[in-house]
Amino acid sequence: MQHQSSPLVSATDNRFLRGGPIAEGILAEVREAVAKATEDGFPPRLVSITVGEVAAVDVYVRNQRRKAESCGIAFDERRLPADTTQRELEAAIQGMNADPRVTGIIIQRPLPREINVKAMQAAIHPLKDVEGMHPASIGNIVYNQLDLAPCTAAASVEMLKSTGLNLKGLEAVVVGHSEIVGKPIAFLLMSEGATVTVCHHMTRSVAAHARRADALFVAVGKPRFIKADMVKPGAAVIDIGINSEIGPDGQERVVGDVDSDSVKDVASWITPVPGGVGPVTVSILMRNTMVALKRQQELYTSAFATKVG
Numbered sequence: 579m580q581h582q583s584s585p586l587v588s589a590t591d592n593r594f595l596r597g598g599p600i601a602e603g604i605l606a607e608v609r610e611a612v613a614k615a616t617e618d619g620f621p622p623r624l625v626s627i628t629v630g631e632v633a634a635v636d637v638y639v640r641n642q643r644r645k646a647e648s649c650g651i652a653f654d655e656r657r658l659p660a661d662t663t664q665r666e667l668e669a670a671i672q673g674m675n676a677d678p679r680v681t682g683i684i685i686q687r688p689l690p691r692e693i694n695v696k697a698m699q700a701a702i703h704p705l706k707d708v709e710g711m712h713p714a715s716i717g718n719i720v721y722n723q724l725d726l727a728p729c730t731a732a733a734s735v736e737m738l739k740s741t742g743l744n745l746k747g748l749e750a751v752v753v754g755h756s757e758i759v760g761k762p763i764a765f766l767l768m769s770e771g772a773t774v775t776v777c778h779h780m781t782r783s784v785a786a787h788a789r790r791a792d793a794l795f796v797a798v799g800k801p802r803f804i805k806a807d808m809v810k811p812g813a814a815v816i817d818i819g820i821n822s823e824i825g826p827d828g829q830e831r832v833v834g835d836v837d838s839d840s841v842k843d844v845a846s847w848i849t850p851v852p853g854g855v856g857p858v859t860v861s862i863l864m865r866n867t868m869v870a871l872k873r874q875q876e877l878y879t880s881a882f883a884t885k886v887g
């Protein structure tokens with residue numbers, strides 16, 4: 579399917595950090611890894627679990643399937659009914675943990691309120707945690723082991739790196755501190771040597787912090803939350819928000835958290851939505867799948883290797 583690109587993105591305007599080429603670069607490496615693993619008898623397989631009907635997740639899952647299949651990764655979609663209990667979901671996860679054909683498990687958020695998402699994330703075997711959300715995976719990030727990080731956070735930092743800015747000592751401000759986006763971004767940036775400030779809904783003046791940022795990461799979930807007067811001239815602005823709204827033409831459209839019409843005149847770099855962090859997030863998931871597979875392969879080989887003669 580052809581995605582409509584943001585009207586703001588123009589081929590000649592290099593302030594816009596387009597995600598497509600970065601995503602493609604990552605996928606090219608993944609394709610090679612998939613071919614090699616398949617040849618070695620370890621074909622990768624992802625399982626996506628969705629509970630109930632969640633429109634916001636559909637785009638994400640569709641893009642996951644498309645990218646997985648384009649790399650040769652098998653993709654199974656399990657759609658469980660909205661009234662699935664936590665016990666039932668846990669049992670399904672245990673089954674996948676035990677199934678050697680399953681490389682990685684993705685629990686699509688949001689889950690119904692009755693289900694404890696943290697408990698479910700922890701129920702996934704750490705070796706099958708391709709989203710980097712298991713407490714053990716998060717712990718690895720804190721210990722500066724960065725090869726398998728939460729996808730959106732890793733994608734956001736990848737976008738910043740594509741500017742060529744030196745991250746050491748860079749003033750970075752992250753707005754939003756959710757477990758899947760804001761917090762892991764802060765850890766990754768610290769590991770890269772940036773000086774990091776994290777803002778959330780109790781922060782007294784988000785604007786005062788944001789204006790000091792050389793790199794501003796925004797993951798709040800509110801359209802046009804960041805306006806031009808909150809951005810330092812010359813900054814890199816990484817817009818992680820994915821919000822659906824009705825445009826002036828009465829059509830539904832996807833917008834980020836940054837008022838890009840005004841911010842583009844102040845910032846040196848800005849990521850468009852759509853076409854920015856989103857496609858890179860999905861590619862990182864594929865890369866994580868191959869990191870997980872490699873770990874499983876190593877474990878299997880060391881556990882069962884028999885030397886004859």
Ligand SMILES: NC(=O)C1=CN([C@@H]2O[C@H](COP(=O)(O)OP(=O)(O)OC[C@H]3O[C@@H](n4cnc5c(N)ncnc54)[C@H](OP(=O)(O)O)[C@@H]3O)[C@@H](O)[C@H]2O)C=CC1
Pocket residue numbers: 730753754755756757758759760777778779780781784797798799800818819820821855856859
């Ligand atoms: N591109 C991608 O791959 C992905 C994009 N997203 C998008 O990113 C956005 C954020 O997602 P997610 O982190 O899951 O959302 P959450 O709703 O979990 O988190 C939003 C964060 O924003 C903070 N916040 C809310 N209002 C304010 C405010 N007025 N000032 C400062 N901080 C505020 C909240 O703080 P507090 O907790 O203190 O209330 C919270 O930490 C959404 O638009 C989502 O769709 C999400 C996942 C992946």
Ligand SMILES: Nc1nc(=O)c2c([nH]1)NC[C@@H]1CN(c3ccc(C(=O)N[C@@H](CCC(=O)O)C(=O)O)cc3)C=[N+]21
Pocket residue numbers: 581634635637638641684685686687688709729730758820832851852853854855856857859860
């Ligand atoms: N466990 C979990 N992890 C997530 O990371 C997670 C989640 N659940 N639930 C839903 C949100 C949302 N999200 C998206 C990621 C990429 C695109 C994406 O690829 N967007 C493209 C296409 C947009 C379009 O086609 O309209 C773009 O921005 O250009 C969209 C949405 C991940 N999330």
